[in-house]
Amino acid sequence: MNKEIQTIIDTIVEGNKRVIAKAITMVESEKDGYLNLLDQLHFYTGKSLRVGITGPPGAGKSTFTNHLIKLIRARRKTVGVIAVDPSSPFSGGAILGDRIRMKDVLLDDGVFIRSMAARGNLGGLARQSMDAAEILEAAGSDIIIFETVGVGQIELDIMSAVDTIVLMTVPDAGDVIQTMKAGIMEIGDIFVVNKSDLAGADRMRDDIDYMLNLRSKKDGWRPKVRLSEAIRGIGIEVVLDDIFNHISFLEDNNLLIEKRKQRLKNKIIGLINYRITEKYWDEEKERYLNSYLNNEIKNKSPYKFVDELFKDA
Amino acid sequence: MNKEIQTIIDTIVEGNKRVIAKAITMVESEKDGYLNLLDQLHFYTGKSLRVGITGPPGAGKSTFTNHLIKLIRARRKTVGVIAVDPSSPFSGGAILGDRIRMKDVLLDDGVFIRSMAARGNLGGLARQSMDAAEILEAAGSDIIIFETVGVGQIELDIMSAVDTIVLMTVPDAGDVIQTMKAGIMEIGDIFVVNKSDLAGADRMRDDIDYMLNLRSKKDGWRPKVRLSEAIRGIGIEVVLDDIFNHISFLEDNNLLIEKRKQRLKNKIIGLINYRITEKYWDEEKERYLNSYLNNEIKNKSPYKFVDELFKDA
Numbered sequence: 001m002n003k004e005i006q007t008i009i010d011t012i013v014e015g016n017k018r019v020i021a022k023a024i025t026m027v028e029s030e031k032d033g034y035l036n037l038l039d040q041l042h043f044y045t046g047k048s049l050r051v052g053i054t055g056p057p058g059a060g061k062s063t064f065t066n067h068l069i070k071l072i073r074a075r076r077k078t079v080g081v082i083a084v085d086p087s088s089p090f091s092g093g094a095i096l097g098d099r100i101r102m103k104d105v106l107l108d109d110g111v112f113i114r115s116m117a118a119r120g121n122l123g124g125l126a127r128q129s130m131d132a133a134e135i136l137e138a139a140g141s142d143i144i145i146f147e148t149v150g151v152g153q154i155e156l157d158i159m160s161a162v163d164t165i166v167l168m169t170v171p172d173a174g175d176v177i178q179t180m181k182a183g184i185m186e187i188g189d190i191f192v193v194n195k196s197d198l199a200g201a202d203r204m205r206d207d208i209d210y211m212l213n214l215r216s217k218k219d220g221w222r223p224k225v226r227l228s229e230a231i232r233g234i235g236i237e238v239v240l241d242d243i244f245n246h247i248s249f250l251e252d253n254n255l256l257i258e259k260r261k262q263r264l265k266n267k268i269i270g271l272i273n274y275r276i277t278e279k280y281w282d283e284e285k286e287r288y289l290n291s292y293l294n295n296e297i298k299n300k301s302p303y304k305f306v307d308e309l310f311k312d313a
Numbered sequence: 314m315n316k317e318i319q320t321i322i323d324t325i326v327e328g329n330k331r332v333i334a335k336a337i338t339m340v341e342s343e344k345d346g347y348l349n350l351l352d353q354l355h356f357y358t359g360k361s362l363r364v365g366i367t368g369p370p371g372a373g374k375s376t377f378t379n380h381l382i383k384l385i386r387a388r389r390k391t392v393g394v395i396a397v398d399p400s401s402p403f404s405g406g407a408i409l410g411d412r413i414r415m416k417d418v419l420l421d422d423g424v425f426i427r428s429m430a431a432r433g434n435l436g437g438l439a440r441q442s443m444d445a446a447e448i449l450e451a452a453g454s455d456i457i458i459f460e461t462v463g464v465g466q467i468e469l470d471i472m473s474a475v476d477t478i479v480l481m482t483v484p485d486a487g488d489v490i491q492t493m494k495a496g497i498m499e500i501g502d503i504f505v506v507n508k509s510d511l512a513g514a515d516r517m518r519d520d521i522d523y524m525l526n527l528r529s530k531k532d533g534w535r536p537k538v539r540l541s542e543a544i545r546g547i548g549i550e551v552v553l554d555d556i557f558n559h560i561s562f563l564e565d566n567n568l569l570i571e572k573r574k575q576r577l578k579n580k581i582i583g584l585i586n587y588r589i590t591e592k593y594w595d596e597e598k599e600r601y602l603n604s605y606l607n608n609e610i611k612n613k614s615p616y617k618f619v620d621e622l623f624k625d626a
Contacts, residue, residue, distance in 0.1 A: 035620075036616075038614070038616055039614045039616040039617050040614070042614035042615065042616065043614070056369070056370065057369065261606055264606060264610070264615060265602065265603075265606055267615060268605075268606075268615045268618065268619060269594075269602070271615065271616070271619045272593070272619055272622065273586075273593075275619060275622075275623055276589055276590060276593050277586045277589060277590065279623070280585070280586075280589050281582075289578065289582070290578075292581075293574055293578055293581075301351070301352045301353075301355035301356070302355065302577065302580060302581045302584065303348050303349075303351050303352040303355065303584070304352050305581065306581060306584045306585055306588060307348075309585065309588075310588055310592070
């Protein structure tokens with residue numbers, strides 16, 4: 001192995017924030033040698049708990065996460081945060097007040113916060129977040145929190161790769177309930193109705209609870225539904241207990257190891273699919289496609305074109 | 314060609330709503346013969362204008378779209394709507410009042426509305442929406458509107474496949490501005506601040522306008538920023554004019570044909586990549602992967618495993 005890589009790895013494992021940040025940038029930009037780095041880091045990974053926190057913009061995810069981090073730290077565990085949310089204060093995309101409120105955790109040595117942005121490179125964002133998490137794992141984060149916004153494909157990809165999913169919403173979010181009905185209910189392990197001081201919070205909690213009674217329970221875990229008022233730090237400790245209880249539940253039922261194996265399998269399938277498509281597309285193939293687009297598209301449908309391509313092969 | 318398929322195609326081209334709906338279901342569920350159907354329909358496509366309307370839940374996209382449809386109909390053009398938005402009234406996921414308000418357009422023969430839902434099959438949703446659009450094109454829709462929510466990968470995939478993108482937002486959506494800053498600004502051709510009766514609407518329009526001055530203009534089109542109050546039908550006609558003006562702009566600059574060629578190219582690349590990965594994964598490959606996961610994962614990283622796989626090949 002490359003000596004330079006070994007030095008980087010040693011420094012990451014020691015928890016050097018500057019080097020961790022650089023390593024994540026390396027992975028994010030797919031800089032030469034990043035696969036080599038991940039390859040070596042692999043042997044330091046596999047111990048962190050992964051928690052996903054997702055919900056609509058403005059639900060208060062970052063404020064909630066900020067308090068959650070402090071409570072985790074109070075239990076003497078280290079935290080890594082990966083914010084895949086352009087509107088998150090953790091991404092620098094928020095009003096100054098938010099950032100000041102978060103100063104404590106930003107300065108804490110046991111906390112590493114990283115924002116991952118789309119930057120026109122959306123396809124790889126889910127994969128890059130996972131890779132960044134491996135770096136944080138190697139750096140010793142006991143718990144890694146993924147903060148995502150909304151219910152798009154990237155968010156679902158990320159959520160499918162965590163151990164516990166916290167779904168946040170706010171009262172009066174009529175559309176949120178609709179969205180939840182339409183699929184997102186399936187993935188939550190813990191539901192949090194934040195801004196519980198607003199009218200309709202109890203009602204919303206009851207509605208979610210009712211819907212959960214109708215939902216098919218895949219793994220036997222009955223999701224929790226909690227109220228919180230993140231801005232005042234209320235209702236967060238119980239969610240942290242829920243998180244640990246859910247992890248214990250997974251462990252007791254041999255599901256944690258299964259989940260992680262599946263996660264790894266999906267990751268490898270992704271790596272392989274990427275490689276085989278990359279290998280397929282050479283100049284000749286692209287020229288052939290362009291020639292079809294320029295000359296034959298009127299008499300031959302794209303479906304037939306693709307069909308013939310695979311008949312020849 | 315299969316005689317049954319020919320009958321289906323003839324009936325779609327005649328605009329039979331029941332058969333159109335069935336054909337979309339066929340495509341959505343990837344039922345046997347759907348590629349054959351799309352293959353034959355291809356020769357009836359290529360004429361519709363495609364408009365994307367996207368924005369956060371609750372921005373009023375469906376109410377806006379409802380009025381837009383009526384205005385398009387008043388100009389004697391037919392409309393197809395594909396709602397890829399679980400919270401849309403068009404998806405049946407809304408309060409009764411919304412659906413009653415939309416009764417006119419739902420009963421109009423020149424309007425076809427279809428909702429596409431994730432239903433746990435998220436990977437293919439963008440592709441399926443495109444396929445559904447081809448059916449609507451063959452059925453003679455002059456304009457096809459894609460309604461999507463949020464800024465996830467699927468939404469961006471869909472938006473990258475339309476001719477004109479309308480980005481909707483509402484005043485006081487502080488987070489929306491952040492989200493917009495973080496990438497979504499790049500894709501909008503027309504920006505609409507809906508609920509313009511709310512405080513801060515003018516300010517928000519000016520903010521967006523200011524940000525657009527800073528944005529790099531890829532194709533030379535200066536995006537429009539408009540105020541609307543969709544619930545009262547205010548400010549919608551001017552957006553429709555913007556849409557047609559944008560299309561004319563694309564035509565005048567030879568960009569429409571380029572856009573469509575690129576769209577088709579991406580579609581074919583997607584079809585091919587799907588086929589090569591499908592071809593790759595047989596029982597033996599999966600067994601080999603499982604064996605690695607069960608036996609070797611501790612001494613060999615996934616990256617090395619994949620590397621070796623491609624060295625052998």
